[in-house]
Amino acid sequence: MTTNQPGHTFQVDLRGLVDLLSHHLYSSPRVYLRELMQNAVDAITARRLLDPAAPARITIRTGVDGGITVEDSGVGLTEADVHTFLATIGRSSKRSAAGELDLAAERADFIGQFGIGLLACFVVADEIRVVSRSAKEPNASAVEWRGQSDGTYSIRTLPAGSVAQPGTTVTLTPRADGSEWLEPGNVLQLAKHYGSLLRYEVEVVDRHGDVSRVNDTPPVWERPYRSPAARREALAAYGKAVFDFTPLDTIDLDIPLVGLKGVACVLPTPAHPTRRSGNRVHLKGMLLSDQATELVPEWAFFVACVVDTTGLRPTASREALYADETLAAVRDAIGERVRQWLTELAASDLALLRRFLDVHHLAVKAMARYDDELLALLLPWLPFETTDGTVSLDEFSRAHPVVLVTQTVEEFRQVAPIAAAAGLGVVNGGYVYDRELVHQLPRVRPGTTVTDLDPETVTAHLDSVDPAAELAAAPFLARARAVADRLDTDVALRAFQPVGMPAMLVDNREARHERRRAELSAGADDLWAGILGSLNSSAPRAQLILNHLNPLIRKLSELAATADPQLSETAIEALYGQALLLSRRPLRPSDHALLNRSFLGLLEFAAQAAGTDKEGSR
Missing domain, CATH: 3.30.230.80 (Ribosomal Protein S5; domain 2)
Known part of the structure; x- marks a missing residue:
């Protein structure tokens, strides 16, 4: 048989609770002043529910024996209230329990909701002294409550007339590790920080009597x-x-x-x-x-x-x-x-819209992804990188009914010069949000077609070279392919604009993935190298496309049969290096070495040629 035992009361370790508040509930000890100001505001609100004409003032005095006092003209507390609210952790004087300061049926009038505000002051104070006179009982004497950080408190009734007006004064005596928060400069700063928009007048008075207004209302x-x-x-x-x-x-x-x-x-x-x-x-x-x-x-x-x-x-x-x-x-x-x-x-x-977009176009693009109406509204102003320069999608789509969009910045860098020369309209979709927005174009600009672009699509627009010309260039191409093969790259001869571009390096996504796999395999241990090696695919390699219209390529092709093979190979490496730089592809250590080697090699051949010419002129 189970016997019911009498109810027991929780025992609270106040020191432990203060530590919990200071290190876990509140972000900083500075909140103590906010809690005091909040209690004062709520006390005034409660008194004005009794008397709308009641005074509304909060005065914070600094330099009081190293501590501070906070005075308010609020509703105050009776001796019964003090026993109920100040001696019971978690009990809020704003609760709407019958008979307990039941002044506000609607809690919206009050800031405080949790009933632990005064307790937070123990984070900076060793002692809290509260002197209060109730406005509900005009003839009642004032009451003093003293709480210590060790969890003890005392209550006494003050002589009649010792407190002239209803309200409450809270005095904090600092603890050693919290005294900095009670220094006059910090108190004024905290009061302005928390109370700048409070409805009731708040003042900070220093020990010299100088007054500083805290709030600036109305907002x-x-x-x-x-x-x-x-x-x-x-x-x-x-x-x-x-x-x-x-x-x-x-x-x-x-x-x-x-x-x-x-x-x-x-x-x-x-x-x-x-x-x-x-x-x-x-x-x-x-x-x-x-x-x-x-x-x-x-x-x-x-x-x-x-x-x-x-x-x-x-x-x-x-x-x-x-x-x-x-x-x-x-x-x-x-x-x-x-x-x-x-x-x-x-x-x-x-004018302001343009200034805003110059600064925050990324944020607007983030909004426009989910808002077709906003996208249509801002199409004439949002900037995008395209083969026509940095223009709006509205302008670009009018010039190019078929819009091609790349998936990466690297792809756009590879194809932009050739696509522009071929009259293709390409948008750089590698930046955040841009590709998504371009694909929304048909919804807001009917008649526009949007297609993802792969670099191979651009190569299909390059002109083939006459068979006789390609046959004549066979020795040069053979040497070029031998060099490029060491670089995991294929070589093709095409004719394209602009003429000033001697070569273009194109690699599709599969080629990039295969290159990355090879790099990881080379740097992995035997186990991972074996696993990565088993993933080897037959993905196409990158292509070095030589421009038959470029005078340098024609010259190299003509001299291939008679020129020093080493010079031809160095020239081909230099062409590859230049095309690599134009593609904006991240450079590997081997790429840096190739660029350095080809540059120095060409300088060496140029110096030798200059020396030979000098000797021949003698």
Whole structure:
């Protein structure tokens, strides 16, 4: 038979809990001041629910015996409240339990949600002293609560009249390893950092009586302006003050569903997609996070936002946003507002749009992949590398109804000169997003055909050489093939434009894969070399295509039968090296050695020829 035992109370090691808060829940001890300011704001909010005309002030005094005090004109606490809330970890005075400060049926009026704010002060303080007089019981005496970091506390009722007005004063006595956070300069900086948008007036008073105003309200986006230009200028100045850069432009944000208002500042310089801007999120005026990357879509890495909201949920540490459906909806709404801004630019400010695209075309391309309407809108402005130069897809597709697109930058470099001379329209699809966008062209430009291009497609457009001319060049071609064979390359003779290009190196994807396999096999141990060797394929090798129209190739061909074989081989290696450089293919150590060898070899032959000519002239 099981016997029910009486309930037991959890025992809490306060020192261990403080360590948990400082090293795991909160990112830094500096949050102590945010928690104190937050409690003060919520206390004033609660009092104004009782009396809308009640004063609303928060005063932070520094230099108080090495610590600070935070005074508020809020609702205050009775002795019963002190026992209930200050002595019970995790109990929040904003809870709507009957009889316990049941002043707010709607929690949206309050910032705090978790009831551990005051406890966070033990991260920097050895002692917390709270003196409070309740506004709910006008004749009640003030109460003093003293909490120690070892988990002990004491409560006493103060003499009548010792505290003139309702409200609460919290005094922190610093601990040895937390005193730096209570220094006057740090306190003022932290107060401005967290409280710049708070609705109630917050002041920091130093030991000399000098007063510094913390908040600057209403927010810049809620103020009246004499003109749209003046508003735009004010928002840009605010962006400069917050982010330390002058925005390229500013975008108003207003999402009534979650009470969100603010501004998105467009970065004036390129930003890498993986380095997203830090967005500042204020919750009912209190700074929640200055690194809220989850606020905007991933593709909008070119904006940095400052917003104030009442409807988004914080995490337990109140240093990040809770990931839920509401946050996802807000993220989508901000993304739509950024798209709308781009649409407005295309319709009204083409100069600014061009400046924006010059800086952030990569981000716009990321958006346009999933938005045909946006792609169609920005086609006249988005730059792409093509055989016609850097032009927009709109312009390029009008000139080339059949658009060829490469898969890599290397492929484009190989074929661009020849394709341009042959009148083929080729787009470099090797850059991020470009190939995807080119393939979307037929959807937004009916009548346009898009086809992937392989270098072999271009070689098919090269003219064949007359059989008699190829026969005459047979000795040169035989020597060239012997040299190229050592380089795992085939040789072909063709006629193509431009005439000034003596040779072109073309290798398709299979050839590149085979070359990479061979490189890995050469550097692997016996086991892996055997495995890689078993994967050997009959993929075609790269091709060195010699241009029969080029005067140098004709000259080498004519002299092949009589010239020094070593000179011919060195010249062929030099042609291969030049074609290799033009292809922009990554150079291997053997390629560097070949380029060096052929260059020095040609210099040596030139020096010998000059010496022979000098002797012959004597």
